[in-house]
Amino acid sequence: MRYSGFKVFLEGLTGNRGWKTAWRDPKPRSDYDIIIIGGGGHGLSTAYYLSKVYGVRNVGVLEKAWLGSGNIGRNTTIIRSNYMLPGNEPFYEFSLKLWEGLEQDFNYNAMISQRSILNLFHSDQQRDAFVRRANSMILAGADAELADEAQLRRELPFLDFDNSRFPIKGGLYQRRGGTVRHDAVAWGYARGADSHGVDIIQNCEVTGFHIENGACKGVHTTRGDVNAKKIAVCVAGSSSRVMAMAGMRLPIESHVLQAFVSEGLKPVLPGVITFGAGHFYVSQSDKGGLVFGGDIDGYNSYAQRGNLPVVEDVAESGMAIMPMIGRARLLRSWGGIMDMSMDGSPFIDKTHIGGLYFNGGWCYGGFKATPASGYCYAHLLATDEPHPVAKEMLLNRFERGHLIDEKGQGNQPNLH
């Protein structure tokens, strides 16, 4: 069923009785060409691009809960491609370009809104690093713009320019950055993949791998055994648990990241703004809530909830740059599991086990990567070659010494 304003109008006239389910609710089959474990954003986008771009339609997506129940359903919705390193920037720029055409491509309004992202800087050293990054972005074909304090005073007069502990000296804009209605991304991909014949099987948890002579033949699930030629793991928040069933240890620690939303407010923020002297990023949703977050709590956790010190730290950082939000109220806080990798960059790779593939380690930057992650994973699954923009995101890079460490924090996941 194709969605359009005209269709909404027609259905409105006839009591909205004609809307069909957005996706089927199939039972798992015993065999697929490819199984994708994980019906989150990346898994669904992988299924979508596999079926749409690579023509692989005999695909089953196995989701242990409801589709989109992982981090695609609990993030702060930011999209951007303001990375610095050659291992990352072309990938994220590819992702941003996919975002730009996504709604028309999958016929679903995910409210992709390129209202800009601004990273504030507060010192000369930080400016130098941002200039380097801006130039990397432009070299990779992305957009970047450096703004000085005077320009920011004109554009964002509500920032605390005159009384802040760490003066706002300027910022790095990416005008094409912005936000997306996150749940709609999962739904749009699910609906698109389903329409191409992909089986999306909810409430189906993988309980083990069927591995024979070093090759993975299928999986055991709570709804029976399912075989496939290729098994693609894509389970942010459960990467270590799932891969442990295949006997693998990963360069990943799982941490809790809290996120926050305020009560609805009439528009106050034009785009995304991030603080450079503390952990705080904020945007305003179309519904009016200030959506914001900060750093991970910092300890290993699968609890999907955090603690007060970080809540208060985030609020302090928010007040440090925009003290006008003091009387806005925090409505809801929540937590997600972030699979933090050892250099802050992800993996899209084969494993040493035949037929078993792994996508994960997105730290807390997975949402913006959703289209490219799916596209590149689909490319790898279909061709057995890494996609050119994801060619550095390999599992063996630490053994080789090929680090993709944007922050320069080394092998301590909670610092990335």
Next chain:
Amino acid sequence: MIIKHPLLGPRDAAEFVYLGDASMIDRPNPNAPDAKEQFYEYGYLRDNPAGEHKELWYHEQGDRSWLVVTRNTITHEVKYVQLARDVARAKGRDR
């Protein structure tokens, strides 16, 4: 969270800095024939369990002890806390 420091009693976790898996105590022997492989695993691979986890916390806003905290990563329940130095010695660190 509250961490029961073996010397100082219950302290707010905000006084501490977290490092990660207590396996970081087990720095390999650099002279072993497979030292490169061992250091790679030591430096990069983690069990990352959902459940009981032994982990290193540093009492930076306190007595500067490194502690090994045995904590459940699903419930955050702390089972027990040891001085990391005692753990390291018990593991037989040679120097």
Next chain:
Amino acid sequence: MSQSHRISGGLIDRTKPMHFSFNGKGMEGYAGDTLASALLANGQKLVGRSFKYHRPRGIFSAGPEEPNALVQLRTGAAQEPNTRATVAELFDGLIATSQNHRGSLEFDLLSIADLAAPFLGAGFYYKTFMWPKAFWEKLYEPMIRAAAGLGNLSMKEDPDTYDKGFLHCDFLIIGAGPSGLIAALTSARSGAQVILADEDFRFGGRLNSESFVIDGSASSDWAAQVVAELTTLPNVRLMTRTTIYGAYDHGVFGALERMTDHLKSSAGKPRQILWRIYSKRSLLCAGATERPIAFSNNDRPGIMLAGAVRSYVNRFSVVPGKNVTVFTNNDDGWRTASDLIAQGVNVRALIDVREGVNPPDLTGVEVIIGGLILDTAGRKALSSITLKNGRKISTDCLAVTGGWNPTVHLTCHQRGKPVWNEDILAFVPGGTLPAGMRVAGAANGVLGLSSIIKSTAETTIEILQDLSFKSKAAVLPVTEDEAQSCTAFWHVKESKKRAWVDLQNDVTVKDIKLSYQEGFRSVEHLKRYSTLGMATDQGKTSNIAGLAILAECSAKTIPETGTTIFRPPYTPVPIGALAGRARGKDFKPYRLTPSHLWAEANGATFVETGNWMRAQWFARAEEKGWRDSVDREVTMTRASVGICDVTTLGKIDIQGKDAAEFLNYIYTNAFLKLSVGKVRYGLMLREDGIAYDDGTTARLGENHFVMTTTTANAVLVFRKLEFARQCLWPNLDVHLISTTDGWAQFAVAGPNARNLLSKVVDAPLDLSNESFPFMACAELSVCGGTPARLFRISFSGELAYEIAVPARYGNSMMDVLMKAGAEFDAVPYGTEALGVMRIEKGHAAGNELNGQTTALNLGLGGFVSSKKDFIGKTLSQRAELNLPDAIRLVGFKAVNPSDALLAGSHFITKGEQTTMENDQGWMSSVAYSPTLGHSIGLGFIKRGHERLGEMVQMVNPAYGIEVEVEIVSPHFYDPDGVLQRG
């Protein structure tokens, strides 16, 4: 219209009238009113507009669950959007305005959305607004954003202050209704340290709203007596106006105490206090929240929760209507009718959906058993209802009850999952509760006042025994259990028009059915697709009905359908309160260098360096800009002598008989054989082989070293050293103390440095090059006996020393040094000149040691020992960290000396395209060198060490700059180090 709906009695103070205004209209209420009760007293029914359809809305509840009556409170910078009128305490001079309408509240232009409702069903926006593509950001979204949102922020800085505090107790009781009061009374008498907190400004909970009798008196009087007794007990802290908003790990709770929200002005006092409460045990006595029944047009002003009607009548002595109808599926609804009658209010009808029930005698009230309401009328206020049989009843207030839901929110904050209790048709606490928490009373699904009191007392005694407090069963007050029978009835299925489930977000029964029809069948999908329960009330009155209707669609039971999770906070918390005092200049503490006062008095401009404030340069009156000052500081230092406060560098005192061995593990270069009285440069790596920090370490004695680190890494290096000491080499005899703040340290640099210092240091120290050569160190005294340390090290490349004195002498030492240097025209220099001189010397600093570079990249390979083990050794040998085309740190200068260099620029080989594939490296640091008279830079470029003399393009497309530069040695000044050794 002066308090037209006020009746006698109640818990308001008629001796304290209070004037307030709503939308500019003056009104009057009394102390003890909420804004909602005062508005109702004045007959104000229409108070707001709904989120999506902009439907007229009135007051729906009498508590924190309010979905409709959101107002903007106060004016100017103190304007406070989305305030629930039902919990806002009335004060004299209160100004409130309605929100979320274009035009007036009465005539909202956006209410046109209500007419378009057939096209605006659940999730309609996901299906349209996609064409043409460019219209989303330019047209559709701005329109949607302008129409969405609720209240307005002032866009001005929050004028209030907020405090934070910490409380510790044995026993935290959350909620001061019947359960909470009994728990407090029982525990207080045991001697335990007790905190009793309630969000209301008056303790008692429903006891204040009901016409119960306890021990022969009115329940509100009994509550007041209990509070009076508790007030006399020193071990009980009573906290009214305090919301426990979150349950965190290990018995920690977040609490918000409202200090001045009930006053016209904060008058300089903190508006609110954010408490962190550490409890050994807690008891949740949060009571229950009433839920409505959905039927066509059930959202009109005048339709409210039955329990709220009782609150207004009994507690606030306000009648929400002159002709009230009650609609119920439970016995509790009957009490609404009887309470109204007792207060002399006309009750038009009691409509009970159940067949075969027997309400008590309600004289003069028409009782309709098995009745259903199909529709209502009245645009801006309810005027009539229509029954199933088509009969119309004119009424201006409809009290609706669909039963009560235990307020389980805090039990879910650690992901405890409530379980369905079929007996009371509601979710009760379940799964793993927060550590130390138990639940009592209505929050635990116990119904009936007598049962609540009895069971809470028992639970409390168990808790006290668990805590080893002696407690005896108190004599319990005498009361009765009220009738509580309820039936599962969630919505009137026969309703044809929109029947609201989530009032604020305008989610109707049809929306829930449409969501199901489209495949959004998990509760979480329903919530996200329809926005059910996502409004400022977080679904407190709507979630269960929504679930029940979803269950109905899928022919499942409610427990099979599941529930969404409650997350903190229980009610919204101002961001300002969460931030507390840490804002503006107080966001982070300041660290001041020992010579800060001297610097301030001598024209310093300061710069933030982490939390430090360092002198950046010292301007003189005749200088036109910072460059003039910096150039002078560099030139005069190189010509004669300059002095710089370098205290911020980390200093770690390392002692013990194994100290040398320890350092040997830490640094890449050898330290075992460093002689006493000598200093050595040291480089340290992370265990992953990447360069981490550098500095100098002096050996003051056989077993005594003093390490310096970079300013940025002072804390981190110390932490890492403690890790190495306690975890990796736990048997070494070595001890560490951070002495960064203990010693003031000054660099004295320039050809006259020795001459200057000779005037300061005490005999017998001989500063001659022979007895105190480059890289010597000593403990000595200065100024006739002040202890000091002297290191002959040089960051500037000049003949230079660093002298350290105990920090308390730092400011004087600066003064002494400057006076002693007067004859040499000594200058103080700041971080900018320091930076220029280090770039001239080619020293790596923070921009180069950025956590991504190796010793090889930095040209420091010579400091990496191949003979010994050290942190980072093995992993630094990985193949791809040692590729032939690895980047190397080199110097750059513009081919045209007048061109300026820019840090952050990239390098492209001449003749190649400016693309990422051709990226050769980047410029990390630049400075104008007054010594050389042109711009110089340090940067990383592939195989740089082999490319000296090559011209490359420095490209900076972000600034639109491209400059041809030459690769040169990074050592621009005195490359052979003759001066520092002189």
